[in-house]
Amino acid sequence: MQILKALIKKEFNQIFRDPSSILIAFVLPLILLIIYRYGVNLDTVKIHMGIKIDDTSQQVVTLIDSFKGSKYVQPIFYQDKNKMYDDLTGSHIRGIVVIPNDFSTKLDRGEIASAQVITDGSEVNLANYAQNYTKSILQQWLTYSSKYSKKIPPPLINVQTRFWYNQKIDSHYFVLPGSLSVTMTLIGMLLTALVIAREWERGTMEALLATRVRKIDIVLAKYISYFILGMSSMSFCVFLCISVFQIPFKGSFLVLFLFSGLFLLTAMGQGLLISTLLKDQYNASQAALVAGFLPALMLSGLVYPINSMPLPLQILSVFMPARYMVSSIQNEFMAGTVWGIILPNCLFLATLSVILFAVVYKKTATRLED
Amino acid sequence: MFRRILSLIKKEFIAIWADPRSRILIIVPPLLQLFIFAHAATMEVRNLHVAVLDKSNTLQSRELTADFANSRWFKKIIYVKDENELAKLIRQQKVQMGLSFNTDFATKLLAQKTADVQVIVDGRQTNVAAITNGYASEIIAQYEAKSFPKRYKSVPRINLEVRNWYNPNLIFLWYTVISLISILATTIALVLTALSIARERELGTFDQLIVSPLSSLEILIGKTVPPLIISIVLSSIMTLAATFAFQIPFTGSIWLFWMGMFFYLLSILGVGLFISSICKTQQQAILGAFTFQMPAILLSGFISPVEEMPIFFQYFTYVNPIRFFLVIMKGLFLKAMPLHDVAQNIIPLIFIAVLTLCVATWTFKRNLD
Numbered sequence: 001m002q003i004l005k006a007l008i009k010k011e012f013n014q015i016f017r018d019p020s021s022i023l024i025a026f027v028l029p030l031i032l033l034i035i036y037r038y039g040v041n042l043d044t045v046k047i048h049m050g051i052k053i054d055d056t057s058q059q060v061v062t063l064i065d066s067f068k069g070s071k072y073v074q075p076i077f078y079q080d081k082n083k084m085y086d087d088l089t090g091s092h093i094r095g096i097v098v099i100p101n102d103f104s105t106k107l108d109r110g111e112i113a114s115a116q117v118i119t120d121g122s123e124v125n126l127a128n129y130a131q132n133y134t135k136s137i138l139q140q141w142l143t144y145s146s147k148y149s150k151k152i153p154p155p156l157i158n159v160q161t162r163f164w165y166n167q168k169i170d171s172h173y174f175v176l177p178g179s180l181s182v183t184m185t186l187i188g189m190l191l192t193a194l195v196i197a198r199e200w201e202r203g204t205m206e207a208l209l210a211t212r213v214r215k216i217d218i219v220l221a222k223y224i225s226y227f228i229l230g231m232s233s234m235s236f237c238v239f240l241c242i243s244v245f246q247i248p249f250k251g252s253f254l255v256l257f258l259f260s261g262l263f264l265l266t267a268m269g270q271g272l273l274i275s276t277l278l279k280d281q282y283n284a285s286q287a288a289l290v291a292g293f294l295p296a297l298m299l300s301g302l303v304y305p306i307n308s309m310p311l312p313l314q315i316l317s318v319f320m321p322a323r324y325m326v327s328s329i330q331n332e333f334m335a336g337t338v339w340g341i342i343l344p345n346c347l348f349l350a351t352l353s354v355i356l357f358a359v360v361y362k363k364t365a366t367r368l369e370d
Numbered sequence: 371m372f373r374r375i376l377s378l379i380k381k382e383f384i385a386i387w388a389d390p391r392s393r394i395l396i397i398v399p400p401l402l403q404l405f406i407f408a409h410a411a412t413m414e415v416r417n418l419h420v421a422v423l424d425k426s427n428t429l430q431s432r433e434l435t436a437d438f439a440n441s442r443w444f445k446k447i448i449y450v451k452d453e454n455e456l457a458k459l460i461r462q463q464k465v466q467m468g469l470s471f472n473t474d475f476a477t478k479l480l481a482q483k484t485a486d487v488q489v490i491v492d493g494r495q496t497n498v499a500a501i502t503n504g505y506a507s508e509i510i511a512q513y514e515a516k517s518f519p520k521r522y523k524s525v526p527r528i529n530l531e532v533r534n535w536y537n538p539n540l541i542f543l544w545y546t547v548i549s550l551i552s553i554l555a556t557t558i559a560l561v562l563t564a565l566s567i568a569r570e571r572e573l574g575t576f577d578q579l580i581v582s583p584l585s586s587l588e589i590l591i592g593k594t595v596p597p598l599i600i601s602i603v604l605s606s607i608m609t610l611a612a613t614f615a616f617q618i619p620f621t622g623s624i625w626l627f628w629m630g631m632f633f634y635l636l637s638i639l640g641v642g643l644f645i646s647s648i649c650k651t652q653q654q655a656i657l658g659a660f661t662f663q664m665p666a667i668l669l670s671g672f673i674s675p676v677e678e679m680p681i682f683f684q685y686f687t688y689v690n691p692i693r694f695f696l697v698i699m700k701g702l703f704l705k706a707m708p709l710h711d712v713a714q715n716i717i718p719l720i721f722i723a724v725l726t727l728c729v730a731t732w733t734f735k736r737n738l739d
Contacts, residue, residue, distance in 0.1 A: 018651065018653065018654065019654075020649075020651075020653055020654040020657040020658065021653075021657075023657055023658075023661060024657045024660070024661070027661070028657075028660065028661050028664070031661070031665055032664060032665065032668070035665055035668050035669060035683070036668070038680055038683070039668060039669055039679055039680065039683045040668055040669075040673045040674045040679070041674050041678055041679075042496070042497060042673070042674060043496065043500070045674060045675060045678055046677075046678055047675075048677055074677075086711075088535065089701070089705050089706075089707060089708070089711060090701075090707070090711040090714070091697050091700070091701065091711075094675070107526045107528075110524045110525075110526060112527045112528070112529045113526070113527070113528050113529070114528070114529045114530075114531055115528055115529075115530050115531070116530075116531045116533065117530055117531070117532050117533070118533045118534075118535055119532070119533070119534050119535065120535060120536065120705075121534035121535055121536040121537025121538065121540055121704070122536045122537055122544075122545065122548075122700040122701075122703070122704040122705055123545065123675075123700070124413070124537065124540050124541070124542050124544075124545045125413055125545075126675065127534055127537075127540055128540065131530075131532055132504065134530065135530055138528050138530065139528070142526060142527075142528060148526045151524075151525055151526055152525055152526065153521055153522070153525065154484060155484070155511070155514060156479055156482065156483075156484060156485060156514050156518060156521070157479070157484075157485055157486075157487055157510050157511075157513070157514050158484050158485065158486050158487070159487055159489055159506065159507055159510055160486055160487065160488050160489065161488075161489045161490075161491065161503050161506075161507075162488065162489070162490045162491070163491055163493040163499055163503075164460060164490055164491070164492055164493055165492065165493045165494050166493025166494060166496060166499070167493070169493055169496055169499065169500060170496070171496040171497060173493075173496070174494065174495060174496045174497075186660065190656070190657070190660070191653075191657075194652070194653045194656070198651075198652075198653070201572070201573070202572075278391070280391075281569070281572075281652045281653070282392060282565055282569055282652065283389075283391050283392055283395055285561070285565070285652070285656045286392075286395040286396070286399070286561065287395060289399075289557070289561070290395070290399040290402075290403065294403060294407070298406075298407045298410050298411060299407075299410055301495075303411070304410055304411050304412060304413065305415055305495065305497075305498050307415075307416070307417045307418070307466070307498075308412055308414055308415050308416040308417060309409065309410050309412070310409050313406070313409055313410050316406075327463075330494050330495075331463075331494065334493070334494045335461065335494060338461055338462060338463075340461075340462040341462060341463060
């Protein structure tokens with residue numbers, strides 16, 4: 001016990017005397033949360049679109065106003081077609097709308113008027129937005145225009161949409177808590193991947209092994225100290241999310257810390273395992289990046305929906321601890337504790353962390369020649 | 371001088387190449403990631419499950435439900451008995467959407483009165499919810515137009531012709547692969563440079579370099595060239611994979627591509643050298659690299675367009691090399707981007723490269739003396 005305490009103290013000295021651990025545990029999460037909150041916007045993207053209107057009739061003037069007044073489109077009006085095409089190639093605008101000169105004549109005659117939208121397919125998301133926004137602006141304009149609205153029957157089926165758990169459809173509610181799983185993977189996996197490798201690389205492991213310290217003490221000391229660091233960082237982030245960035249929290253803190261703790265344990269297990277096996281910081285950090293960080297970002301459902309992935313990747317994601325963290329934390333923030341989701345997630349994380357601990361313990365060599 | 375630099379470069383290559391594990395860890399992961407993540411990273415929402423509460427239970431409501439089942443986005447329809455069951459399925463995330471018909475749905479429709487349909491989507495996954503809602507509205511509008519053709523005869527209508535330039539079928543994979551190549555190239559270049567000096571420092575072999583006849587500038591050049599070559603070669607391999615394995619058209623000039631790649635990687639190497647020059651340990655170097663890379667990727671236009679960001683963040687993007695490189699990559703792959711548009715993005719990269727390399731040289735020299 002005494003030895004364990006001393007070792008933990010040693011680990012903490014190492015953590016506090018290296019500014020980079022504080023950087024990764026508190027400064028980077030703060031920067032990322034600020035960027036996620038204010039820098040990137042996933043919901044209402046206002047798209048710069050080039051607009052060329054060849055129809056000079058009275059009705060179409062109001063269409064220009066519709067484009068100008070739109071929340072979703074920043075219209076730039078062009079006279080010269082080629083200039084507009086060049087700007088699309090140069091990525092200055094994301095789409096083009098062309099209203100031909102017979103547009104209103106055809107509408108007056110009760111024919112189908114055609115309009116053209118050209119999108120920049122190299123930005124697939126924005127291209128979709130450009131299509132849909134143009135479609136809805138034109139439709140709205142038609143439905144409410146003084147001249148044509150009388151001829152348009154109201155829709156027979158009225159769709160009443162409810163967005164449960166997130167009435168404002170604010171993606172920040174989803175992204176900010178979710179991003180905590182990335183931060184915790186960084187601390188839990190990347191940082192711990194370095195620590196045992198560092199001891200081997202610098203030869204201090206040899207010095208440790210020459211003392212009366214037992215294997216369990218070495219492993220536990222690493223687990224406990226980095227667990228405390230990780231949970232402090234996590235509490236700091238949760239505090240920021242709730243009180244500074246005003247993300248509503250509907251769940252229970254107890255449950256939140258329970259699964260976060262379990263997740264942190266699995267991440268640390270992975271990190272320490274990499275570290276123990278590779279014994280070299282350079283390789284360990286590369287391996288942690290590849291095996292831990294990028295999958296946590298791409299296959300966890302944080303950015304890309306798991307349901308839409310091809311089946312082999314869906315199966316692969318089953319083994320990603322980050323997946324369970326993302327799903328749990330988003331539920332806890334937005335819907336409150338849903339035991340049907342939290343319990344299986346916790347069960348998986350707990351099992352994995354126990355297995356990893358056992359493997360780390362077994363693989364920690366106490367003899368130099370291993 | 372050149373012989374000295376050359377031998378340092380040779381030494382660097384041996385240091386990276388001699389260890390089979392580090393050899394594997396440099397080559398395999400980027401390619402593996404490219405192939406795995408290219409398929410994972412899709413914003414197309416598919417395989418949706420819907421819970422249907424059909425209190426109307428008429429031909430009309432069943433037809434509309436069938437239209438959902440037959441669309442390519444929805445995979446499974448689960449019929450529920452009451453609101454509670456519907457709520458439970460959504461709460462447990464067994465379904466992504468709920469569809470509910472009132473008892474008078476069909477009677478109202480047949481009487482040409484407005485009938486309500488409730489669509490409930492799970493806002494916990496905001497983007498999926500918004501897209502699912504879009505699909506639902508489209509299916510319902512099409513059903514209405516199909517079932518009541520008379521009502522929509524001789525109504526003024528607009529037919530929107532859609533052309534998607536550069537990627538006519540809007541294949542998401544193209545976008546993902548091109549962006550991934552840029553990001554993976556960044557990681558390779560950044561980590562290689564940031565770690566190589568920090569490792570030598572930590573192991574003490576850096577002192578041996580300092581006492582050698584090499585000047586600090588020569589050391590710097592010798593440390594920059596190998597990662598530059600490795601990352602250019604790896605990015606070219608990934609680009610080949612993109613054109614041959616993923617069948618993505620490469621429409622631009624290959625020379626402009628290499629030129630853009632060269633200056634881009636140079637600016638990243640500058641950042642890497644700067645990080646390693648202020649770091650004493652490998653831990654600091656790798657964490658420092660992360661602290662640069664993650665915000666830089668988020669603010670590059672990869673996640674949301676630059677012109678949409680608040681002004682403060684837009685200023686930051688002017689010194690963010692990834693921002694310019696993404697435009698070049700997409701332009702040269704898909705848009706056959708002409709020289710002057712590419713130049714508009716390469717010139718800032720040259721400035722950033724000069725800036726970061728100068729700052730790195732300065733801090734490097736200062737820390738040596």
